[in-house]
Amino acid sequence: MAFYVGLPHISESFKINFLSFLIATIIVLSVHTKFNIVTVLVIITLTVLISLIIHSSRGSNREGSLPSATYPIPPHLGLDGISLVNRSF
Secondary structure, eight states: OOOOOSOOOOOHHHHHHHHHHHHHHHHHHHHOOOOSHHHHHHHHHHHHHHHHHHHHHTOOOTTTTSOOTTSSOOTTBOTTSSBSSSOOO
């Protein structure tokens, strides 16, 4: 039997959220020296925004995996994508 001695596994999401909390706290406390309810609300809001930015920048390209919106072409368009009704010969 082997026993693992060390730090427990910390999820990637927790690491990102903690990092965003640290960044928000450093930014807010470097600008605003008083610690009151407004400071706490700004830190929470900035934490959420930084967390969203980090999570969305590390995405799995879900936007790129969406199907094409122009294929197949709508039935009221001609083969070249120009409406047959508006064409004048």
